[in-house]
Amino acid sequence: MIVITGASSGLGAALAHLYSTEGKPLLITGRNAQRLENVAANMPEKVQVKQADLGKATDVEALLDSLECAPDTVIHCAGSGYFGPIEQQDPEAISQLIQNNVTSTIFLLRELVKRYRNHKVNVVVVMSTAAQAAKAEESTYCAAKWAVRGLVESVRLELKGCPMKLIAVYPGGMATDFWKTSGKEFDTSSFMTAEEAAHMLRQALVGTEHGFVSDITINRH
Numbered sequence: 001m002i003v004i005t006g007a008s009s010g011l012g013a014a015l016a017h018l019y020s021t022e023g024k025p026l027l028i029t030g031r032n033a034q035r036l037e038n039v040a041a042n043m044p045e046k047v048q049v050k051q052a053d054l055g056k057a058t059d060v061e062a063l064l065d066s067l068e069c070a071p072d073t074v075i076h077c078a079g080s081g082y083f084g085p086i087e088q089q090d091p092e093a094i095s096q097l098i099q100n101n102v103t104s105t106i107f108l109l110r111e112l113v114k115r116y117r118n119h120k121v122n123v124v125v126v127m128s129t130a131a132q133a134a135k136a137e138e139s140t141y142c143a144a145k146w147a148v149r150g151l152v153e154s155v156r157l158e159l160k161g162c163p164m165k166l167i168a169v170y171p172g173g174m175a176t177d178f179w180k181t182s183g184k185e186f187d188t189s190s191f192m193t194a195e196e197a198a199h200m201l202r203q204a205l206v207g208t209e210h211g212f213v214s215d216i217t218i219n220r221h
């Protein structure tokens with residue numbers, strides 16, 4: 001079974017569609033139950049749907065409690081953007097940004113490691129090229145994604161020798177709802193579509209008996 005977070009939209013929804021086409025058992029999750037149901041209704045195969053706000057530890061616990069067995073793969077796409085010069089950013093929006101990107105990933109990894117560190121589970125954490133380089137007017141978004149990268153690299157050390165693996169993904173710009181919800185007016189016509197990024201990620205997520213791809217950067221032209 002593959003669990004995909006942030007699957008009510010964008011990259012998560014596109015990945016869910018790809019894997020569903022291959023007939024893989026799927027559970028998709030996000031906060032907005034209606035949008036999740038709409039995504040599920042357009043899948044070639046039936047998928048499980050579970051509403052959860054990953055910024056709440058109790059929701060993360062309930063999400064994993066709903067699984068019948070350990071998943072093979074968890075693809076954590078949930079996240080959001082918020083941009084602008086630092087002095088103009090709103091404290092409430094900054095807190096929400098940290099909740100959606102950092103707290104959600106901490107709670108998810110904490111619960112996954114607690115349950116499955118001795119299972120062969122690949123946990124794919126979608127960050128951003130904003131976790132690799134500083135960007136003006138993206139300061140708090142960069143801070144959040146750099147924090148997630150620090151988390152992933154530290155938990156990797158804690159998982160040394162365990163069958164559970166963390167796979168870091170750094171995508172560049174994708175034309176998704178992300179920009180609309182971030183409040184940033186942006187021409188995304190030259191960005192990757194979610195389907196293109198999902199296709200590349202799907203191709204990169206290959207493993208063999210003794211190896212796995214650990215870090216993936218998906219750049220746009």
Ligand SMILES: NC(=O)c1ccc[n+]([C@@H]2O[C@H](COP(=O)([O-])OP(=O)(O)OC[C@H]3O[C@@H](n4cnc5c(N)ncnc54)[C@H](OP(=O)(O)O)[C@@H]3O)[C@@H](O)[C@H]2O)c1
Pocket residue numbers: 005006007008009010011012029030031032033035052053054055077078079080081099100104126127128129170171172173174175176177178179181194
């Ligand atoms: N679009 C880009 O240019 C771009 C570039 C680099 C990296 N990224 C990263 O790629 C990932 C996917 O982004 P996207 O472009 O596909 O954005 P998107 O279309 O806005 O999708 C984001 C998803 O995350 C979910 N989500 C947000 N906060 C959540 C929370 N607290 N709990 C549970 N689900 C939550 C949203 O669903 P609900 O609202 O239903 O919860 C939605 O399904 C994000 O981590 C983003 O930071 C995006």
